Amino acid sequence: MPAKRDMRTxxxxxxxxxxxxxxxxxxxxxSLLATDAEKHPTSKSLYGDSAARISSNISMxxxxxxxxxxxxxxxxxxxxxxxxxxxxxxxxxxxxxxxMAKMVIGVDSSAIVDAAxxxxxxxxxxxxLFIRGRLCDALHQLPADxxxxxxxxxxxxxxxxxxxxxxxxxxxxxxxxxxSGALCPNRASLHVVAVxxxxxxxxxxxxxxxxxxxxxxxxxxLVRQEVEMCAIPGSNxxxxxxxxxxxxxxxxxxxxxxxTATYEAQASQAAASRDNEEENPVEHRWVxxxxxxxxxKAAFTLSITRNxxxxxLTFYLDAAFTSKTNPGANFVLAVRPxxxxxxxxxxxxxxxxxxxxxxxxxxxxxxxHTPADKGGKITVVEVTAKTAGQVAAIETSxxxxxxxx
Amino acid sequence: MSSAQxxxxxxxxxxxxxxxANKDYYFDSYxxxxxxxxxxxxxxxxxxxxxxxxxxxxxFKNKVVLDVGCGTGILSMFAARAGARKVIGIDCSxxxxxxxxxxxxxxxxxxxxxxxxxxEELDLDEKVDIIISEWMGYFLLYESMLNTVLYARDxxxxxxxxxxxxxxxxxxxxxxxxxxxxxxxxxxxxxxxxDFSYFKRLSYIEPLIDTVDPEQIITDIVPFFSFDINKxxxxxxxxxRTFALEAKQGDFVHxxxxxxxxxxxxxxxxxxxxxxxxxxxxxxRQTVLYIFHPLIMKRGEKANxxxxxxxxxxxxxxxxxxLRIDFDGELQACHxxxxxxxx
Numbered sequence: 001m002p003a004k005r006d007m008r009t010x011x012x013x014x015x016x017x018x019x020x021x022x023x024x025x026x027x028x029x030x031s032l033l034a035t036d037a038e039k040h041p042t043s044k045s046l047y048g049d050s051a052a053r054i055s056s057n058i059s060m061x062x063x064x065x066x067x068x069x070x071x072x073x074x075x076x077x078x079x080x081x082x083x084x085x086x087x088x089x090x091x092x093x094x095x096x097x098x099x100m101a102k103m104v105i106g107v108d109s110s111a112i113v114d115a116a117x118x119x120x121x122x123x124x125x126x127x128x129l130f131i132r133g134r135l136c137d138a139l140h141q142l143p144a145d146x147x148x149x150x151x152x153x154x155x156x157x158x159x160x161x162x163x164x165x166x167x168x169x170x171x172x173x174x175x176x177x178x179x180s181g182a183l184c185p186n187r188a189s190l191h192v193v194a195v196x197x198x199x200x201x202x203x204x205x206x207x208x209x210x211x212x213x214x215x216x217x218x219x220x221x222l223v224r225q226e227v228e229m230c231a232i233p234g235s236n237x238x239x240x241x242x243x244x245x246x247x248x249x250x251x252x253x254x255x256x257x258x259x260t261a262t263y264e265a266q267a268s269q270a271a272a273s274r275d276n277e278e279e280n281p282v283e284h285r286w287v288x289x290x291x292x293x294x295x296x297k298a299a300f301t302l303s304i305t306r307n308x309x310x311x312x313l314t315f316y317l318d319a320a321f322t323s324k325t326n327p328g329a330n331f332v333l334a335v336r337p338x339x340x341x342x343x344x345x346x347x348x349x350x351x352x353x354x355x356x357x358x359x360x361x362x363x364x365x366x367x368x369h370t371p372a373d374k375g376g377k378i379t380v381v382e383v384t385a386k387t388a389g390q391v392a393a394i395e396t397s398x399x400x401x402x403x404x405x
Numbered sequence: 406m407s408s409a410q411x412x413x414x415x416x417x418x419x420x421x422x423x424x425x426a427n428k429d430y431y432f433d434s435y436x437x438x439x440x441x442x443x444x445x446x447x448x449x450x451x452x453x454x455x456x457x458x459x460x461x462x463x464x465f466k467n468k469v470v471l472d473v474g475c476g477t478g479i480l481s482m483f484a485a486r487a488g489a490r491k492v493i494g495i496d497c498s499x500x501x502x503x504x505x506x507x508x509x510x511x512x513x514x515x516x517x518x519x520x521x522x523x524x525e526e527l528d529l530d531e532k533v534d535i536i537i538s539e540w541m542g543y544f545l546l547y548e549s550m551l552n553t554v555l556y557a558r559d560x561x562x563x564x565x566x567x568x569x570x571x572x573x574x575x576x577x578x579x580x581x582x583x584x585x586x587x588x589x590x591x592x593x594x595x596x597x598x599x600d601f602s603y604f605k606r607l608s609y610i611e612p613l614i615d616t617v618d619p620e621q622i623i624t625d626i627v628p629f630f631s632f633d634i635n636k637x638x639x640x641x642x643x644x645x646r647t648f649a650l651e652a653k654q655g656d657f658v659h660x661x662x663x664x665x666x667x668x669x670x671x672x673x674x675x676x677x678x679x680x681x682x683x684x685x686x687x688x689x690r691q692t693v694l695y696i697f698h699p700l701i702m703k704r705g706e707k708a709n710x711x712x713x714x715x716x717x718x719x720x721x722x723x724x725x726x727x728l729r730i731d732f733d734g735e736l737q738a739c740h741x742x743x744x745x746x747x748x
Contacts, residue, residue, distance in 0.1 A: 027738040032609055032697040034725075034744040054608045055589060061596055094599055118603045204442070211445055212455060214482050214511050218503040222438040 051110035057089040066342060067092075069321075069331035073150060073184060074099040076329055080149035083107070083172060085135060086165045090116030090128075092152065097128040104128045105148075107138050107168075133270070135168035136263050140271030147178040156188035156319055158229060158346045159402055160247055161292040162370045162379040167255065170289060171263055174254045185319040185333070186249040192300045193337050194239035194354075194362055195232055195312040195347060205349070227381055227402035229346045232314050234338025238356075239302040241316065241337050244366060253291045288376040295369025295380075302362040310354040310362065313383060314347040348383055352396035360390045378403055441477050441500060444539070447688040453669065453678035454539065455483050457569055461672025462487040464567065469531060471495070473524055473538035473557050474550050478504035478517065480537050485516040492517040493533070495524055524553045524560075533561050535671075537569040543614050544692040545575055545665040546714065547724050547747045552639055566635075570667035570678060574631040577710070578682075579624035579650045579658035579700070580617055580693070586659050589613075590695070610746050612726070613693040617662045617682040623702070624650040624658065626681070629712060643715040650710065652702035660695045661710070661728070694745055696730060701737040708732035708739075723747060 050056050060066075070092050073082075078100040084093040087106030090113065097104040097120070104127060106113060117130040131138040151172045157163030173183045205223050208216040255263065304310075316335040319342065323329040333342040354362060364385035370376055379402040386395035445451055458465065458480075465487035472481040475494030481504075484492045494504060494517060501521035508517045520527065536557055542549035558566060593605040629648040632641060652658070666679040680689045700708055709731040717723035724747040732739040 025736055025738065026701075028698040029740050030698070031742040032606065032744065033742060034610060034746065054593075054604050054611055055613070057604070058589060058592065061592060067597070089601075089604070091596060091599070095597060098599070115603060115607055119599065119601050122603060123599050204438075207442065207446075211477075211479065212451060212483075214479065214507070216477060216503075216507045217510055218506040219438055219441065219477065222503065226438065 049110050051088050051108070052112050054115075057112065060089060060091055063342070065333060065340075069333055070095075070152070070184075072329040072331060073152065073321075076326055077101040077104075077150065081105075081147070081178075082150040082152060083148040083176060085151065085153035085155075085168050085172060087116065087130070087152075088112055090120065090130060093128060093130070094120055094123065094125055096150075096152070097125045098123075101127060103146075105138070105142065106130045107135050108132065109134060134266075135172060136266040137270040139267040146176070147181065148172070148176055149178050149181045151177060151181070151183045153183065154185065154319065155183075155249065156185075156247070156317060156343075157379070157404070158317060158343055159227075159315065159368050159379050159381065160188055160190050160245065160317070161295065161368070162288075162402065162404065164288075164376065164404075166292060167259075167263070167289050169249070170252070170254050170291075171260070173249065174260075180325055182321075182323055182325070183249050184323075185321040185331075187246065187320045187322065188249075189246040189318050189320075189335075190244050190298070190366075191241040191316040191318065191335050191337070192244045192302065192364075192366075193232075193237050193241045193314050193316070194302045194304060194308075194310040194356075195236050195314045196238045196308040197232075197236045197311050198309065201311050201349065201353075224349055224351065225399065225401055227346050227348055227379070227400045229344050229402075231341075232312075232338065232345055232347065237314075237337050238306055238308040238310060239304050239362070241335060242300040242302050244300040244315075245296055245298040247296075256290050259289060287372050288370040292370045292376075293372055295367060298366045298368075300364050300366065302364075304356045304358055304360045304362065306358045308356060310350065310356060310385075312347045312349055313364070313385065314345050316341060316345045317343040346402060348381055348398065348400040350383075350385060350396050351398045352394055354385060354387050354394055354396065355391040356387055357390045360388045362387055443688050445477065445479060449685065449687050450539070450678060450689075451479065453676050454480055454537065454569065457669035457672065457676040458483045458487045458537070460674040460676065464672045465489045465535065468534040469493075470535045470537060471529075471533040471557055471561060473536060473554050474540065475504055475519065476500055476539075478507050478519060480539065481517045481519070482508065482511060482513055484535070484537060485513045489516065489535070493520060493527075493529065494518070495520045495522060495527060497521060497523050524557050527557075527561065529561055532563040533557075533566065534563055535567045535569065536562060541573070541665065541667060541689065543689055544612065544663055544714075544724060544726075544747055545573055546642060547692075551634075551642065552721075554634065555637070555639055558635070567671040568634045569671055570669045571635060571671045572631065572633045573665055573667045574628050575663060575665045576626050576628050576681070577648055577650065577661050577663050577712070578622050578626040579652070579702070579708070580621040580660050580662045581623050581656045582621060582659040582693070582695075583657065585613075586695070586699070609695055609697050610744060612745050612747050613660075613695065614690055615693055616686045617691045617693065619682055622662070622682060623654050623656045624652050624708075626683075630714075645711065645713040647709065647711045649707050651707045652704055655703045658696070658700040658702055658708070660693045663692045663694065665689075692747070694726065694728065694743075696728070697743050698730075698739050698741060700730075700732050700739055701734065702732070703735055706732075706734045708734075717746070 074095045082096045082104045084106045087093045087108045090106050093106035113130045113132045120128050153169045155166045155169035208219040318335040319333040367382040370379045381400040384397040467490045470484040470489045470492045472494040475496045481492045481494035505519040538554045540550035540554050593601040627648045629646045664680045669676040680687045711729040713727040726745040728743045
């Protein structure tokens with residue numbers, strides 16, 4: 001009896017183990033090699049083209065507020081034409097195509113559109129075309145006399161008019177829309193808040209007073225003149241936001257006759273050369289539009305919410321779409337200081353901190369413009385701000401530079 | 406890494422410092438302070454150079470020093486304070502404007518000369534005894550200024566010129582990273598109902614510069630490439646090397662983490678600048694190469710790798726990295742090649 005039991009227990013164990021080991025072992029030999037196309041882009045082409053990095057596109061997946069906003073467009077796009085300027089990875093472009101649009105065209109200077117093209121193909125989207133370059137490089141690839149029911153374009157920069165795609169948006173608005181067509185979003189506003197952040201001041205400015213025993217005062221000026229782009233914690237915000245300036249795309253002055261001629265000359269040149277794929281559009285020198293060069297002036301009043309010292313002014317951007325034909329398609333990409341925003345806010349460091357009481361008002365002025373030199377990379381922000389004098393009567397002013405690539 | 410990007414930008418812009426109106430001055434002298442602050446606040450990086458210089462101050466007495474890519478001038482001032490007779494700091498970005506003033510503010514004008522320009526266009530009165538440079542990039546070689554240092558060595562160094570740091574070593578280890586795989590790779594499988602798998606594939610080509618937690622390391626850490634900066638040639642920086650990683654515990658290996666160290670052994674008192682995940686992070690962090698097929702390793706199993714690293718033909722600042730993976734474990738066999746692009 002014992003002998004039989006031993007035999008029975010032994011055999012199944014061996015057989016099971018053997019089968020298990022064989023079944024679990026996986027053999028993998030598929031390689032991942034760069035294709036010829038992938039071998040072509042280089043840092044020179046990615047310099048200033050951060051959107052071409054796959055990892056930088058992940059935030060778009062998580063941007064639910066934008067997706068919900070634009071979804072109303074995608075739901076009304078059946079049978080219509082849509083042009084997406086600055087389409088990036090093409091997520092919204094493809095959602096529009098999937099919404100049974102008649103034709104969707106995505107344009108972006110970034111190399112990421114080459115990848116978007118592959119994705120669209122792999123998803124069987126045939127009513128979509130991706131073009132790498134600027135809109136003027138793409139005009140000759142559009143069907144003749146093509147007009148769009150929608151032009152989707154986030155033409156607003158962190159300081160409203162300092163986004164280079166603004167030129168393309170204005171051209172599209174004036175030349176490529178159908179009679180009832182809409183540019184979306186069509187409004188953007190700049191909001192100002194007061195920020196108290198003494199530790200950041202110490203960390204970025206006073207740091208240079210003693211660097212391993214050496215003083216580096218000249219670096220402080222670089223810090224002071226910089227427009228800093230980073231999220232501000234809610235605990236540092238000490239005023240209610242003030243809406244300082246709004247741009248209505250429906251009424252914003254368009255390209256000048258000269259600018260339009262230049263634009264169309266570039267389009268003709270692009271049509272003639274047909275070598276667009278070999279050039280790197282990101283490196284094209286950009287001249288800001290006349291309206292961006294002139295910029296705008298604004299006044300603001302900040303109601304202080306608690307006793308504090310104000311070290312920074314922070315600017316938030318919102319965007320909105322108001323449809324003339326379909327009020328149900330309206331949306332607002334709203335501002336929430338201290339929370340998650342659709343654009344990262346930018347800040348300027350006041351030359352003189354402003355000590356204020358709760359209830360006190362800071363009054364100030366802004367002038368923001370983008371000069372043509374430096375290839376339009378620099379936007380100048382001139383700020384004045386003064387207290388009401390409850391703690392101390394202080395007026396401060398400064399000029400700051402925002403650099404984009 | 407120091408000022409490399411700004412060098413490129415300044416060169417592309419053809420920027421020259423002008424003595425003009427205040428407004429133009431700011432535009433021309435504009436250079437982002439953030440990159441310099443990041444490097445200076447990297448305490449380990451900066452004190453490694455400082456200590457290598459000051460603990461071997463005897464080496465600097467009455468010597469001529471060249472600081473390649475001087476940035477804010479911090480290394481030049483370390484060298485001057487160590488007793489150098491003459492220090493030449495060269496940087497082609499506009500931060501040279503600030504560096505000149507910083508040197509003046511710290512009373513080193515009679516010792517330190519700051520030149521804005523390229524090392525290749527340098528014209529000196531005499532050979533230099535010591536070359537110092539913070540040339541290291543991510544993955545040691547990405548956007549590094551090492552080629553410039555080698556040129557300076559050959560063109561301006563005395564026959565027995567001392568270089569700080571004087572050598573460099575690269576290391577690899579296998580890490581587990583299920584969270585990143587899920588959040589940055591697998592997320593592309595379904596985006597609002599669209600199949601973005603192609604983006605997942607492209608993600609594998611991009612190495613990640615990030616801090617690796619020591620607890621993620623499941624293999625040993627092995628050196629795979631070393632060189633002496635006094636002797637190395639530019640051609641030798643394109644390399645193919647093999648290494649083996651042994652699992653110290655059973656787990657998935659999702660990626661290979663690469664780091665480097667640079668010994669300063671030119672003087673009698675050695676200092677080592679180390680970017681290992683086992684020490685507090687420097688601004689170089691680690692370079693993580695996510696492998697297409699994660700390895701399922703049991704403790705004691707070994708995987709063999711061949712790594713090839715060459716500058717991109719189109720842009721030498723970029724690196725093309727190829728990895729051959731051969732693993733034959735109890736649970737899995739992997740034999741495949743993978744390309745990475747550091748750009």
